Amino acid sequence: MVGGDTTEQARRRFAADVLQLKPRYVVIMIGINNTWALDTFLPSDRLTPQEIYQQVTSDVEAMVHAALEQGIQPVLCSLLPTCMDRYARNHERNQLVITINERFQAIAEQTDCLYVDYHSRMTDADGNTLRKELADDGLHPHVLGYQLMATVLRDTLSAHDIALGTPS
Incomplete structure (x- = not known):
C-alpha cells in the first residue's frame, strides 16, 4: 500500500504487488482516499457519492476476482468511519462509507471470501462516526484504534479456523 492511494492506483499495481508473489492470502x-473527491478544491474535480461508490466497489471487486483466479484467498476489510468535523461533507463521507461497506460485505458473501468488519466496532453510538478515542486526527487510527483492529482481525480469522502464527 502506498499512502494516498486510491482504488484505481491499487488496482493497476495489483498484478505486480500481489498476484505475481502468489501469497496464500x-x-x-482500500477506498477511503477515493472519498476525498467529495472535498476537492476545484468543483470540476469533485465526484458524486454515486461516482465514488461505483469507482471503489468495481475496483475492489476486480481485485477480489483477480486474486481468486490465482488461488489467492482475499480478506476484504471494511472501510473505517471518520470523525473530521472540519470537513463540511464528513457526514456524507461516512454515509458513503457505510454504503461501500455493505457492497464489500455482499462481494465477500458472493465470492466466499473473508470479510473483516472493523467499521461496526469503531463507530460512535450513532453507528456512523469514528470514536474520537481511536484516532487523533479523526482518520488514522492510533495505538488504541490499531489494538481494536487487531482484535477484530484475530476474531474474524479465528472464526474461520485460520491460525495466526509464523509462516511455514
Whole structure:
C-alpha cells in the first residue's frame, strides 16, 4: 500500500504487488482516499457519492476476482468511519462509507471470501462516526484504534479456523 492511494492506483499495481508473489492470502482494505473527491478544491474535480461508490466497489471487486483466479484467498476489510468535523461533507463521507461497506460485505458473501468488519466496532453510538478515542486526527487510527483492529482481525480469522502464527 502506498499512502494516498486510491482504488484505481491499487488496482493497476495489483498484478505486480500481489498476484505475481502468489501469497496464500491478500488483505484488501482500500477506498477511503477515493472519498476525498467529495472535498476537492476545484468543483470540476469533485465526484458524486454515486461516482465514488461505483469507482471503489468495481475496483475492489476486480481485485477480489483477480486474486481468486490465482488461488489467492482475499480478506476484504471494511472501510473505517471518520470523525473530521472540519470537513463540511464528513457526514456524507461516512454515509458513503457505510454504503461501500455493505457492497464489500455482499462481494465477500458472493465470492466466499473473508470479510473483516472493523467499521461496526469503531463507530460512535450513532453507528456512523469514528470514536474520537481511536484516532487523533479523526482518520488514522492510533495505538488504541490499531489494538481494536487487531482484535477484530484475530476474531474474524479465528472464526474461520485460520491460525495466526509464523509462516511455514
